[in-house]
Amino acid sequence: MGGVAILIPAAGASSRMRGRDKLLETVRGQPLLRDRVTLALATGCPIAVTLPPEDAARRAALDGLHVTLLPVPDAPTGMSASLRTGAEWAIAQEMAALMILLPDLPDLTASDMSLMLQANDSETILRACDMDGTPGHPVILPARLLPELTRITGDTGARDLLRNHPVTPVPLPDQHATTDLDTPEAWAAWRAAQH
Numbered sequence: 001m002g003g004v005a006i007l008i009p010a011a012g013a014s015s016r017m018r019g020r021d022k023l024l025e026t027v028r029g030q031p032l033l034r035d036r037v038t039l040a041l042a043t044g045c046p047i048a049v050t051l052p053p054e055d056a057a058r059r060a061a062l063d064g065l066h067v068t069l070l071p072v073p074d075a076p077t078g079m080s081a082s083l084r085t086g087a088e089w090a091i092a093q094e095m096a097a098l099m100i101l102l103p104d105l106p107d108l109t110a111s112d113m114s115l116m117l118q119a120n121d122s123e124t125i126l127r128a129c130d131m132d133g134t135p136g137h138p139v140i141l142p143a144r145l146l147p148e149l150t151r152i153t154g155d156t157g158a159r160d161l162l163r164n165h166p167v168t169p170v171p172l173p174d175q176h177a178t179t180d181l182d183t184p185e186a187w188a189a190w191r192a193a194q195h
Helices: 034-043 055-059 079-092 110-119 142-150 158-165 184-193
Strands: 006-011 047-051 066-073 095-098 126-130 135-142 165-172
Touching: 006 034, 006 079, 034 047, 034 055, 034 110, 047 079, 066 079, 079 095, 079 142, 095 142, 095 184, 110 126, 110 135, 110 165, 135 142
Parallel strands: 006 047, 006 095, 047 066, 126 165
Antiparallel strands: 095 135, 126 135
């Protein structure tokens, strides 16, 4: 069995951004998607990114990065389509565990990623949370649960799977695990707070 693989599900539609693509918003001088994939690559883990099949802009944002791109033909059916595709990829790679790293968490740092990976035992489900215990992301699933992940449906992601199994929280600083930016207003507030 290998180590931990990282799945970045980036096949969603950014529907609440009213025409803008949140994954192409500029963060630290580059598109958010590239910034987050670069963060994941720094761990040395194998990385897969799910994408909508026809999305040239997101694909272009990842030019030159050493990642596996996984087109998701049924992306419009919701997050579960990305998770199923990623779970199948991780099973084929014979990984011991799969970290699911949402691409719209701009505050996650390299030390947050290290904390998660150091806590991993490839046996328990680990879920990042903020300092008050609010669950967030990333999540690490052991390989034994990946077949279950290949069968999920709908747009609630792995919520049911997480409800059916014990989950160990991993506290990360501030709101690193829970700050996701889904609307233009959230982006404006986050940018204002950066100065």
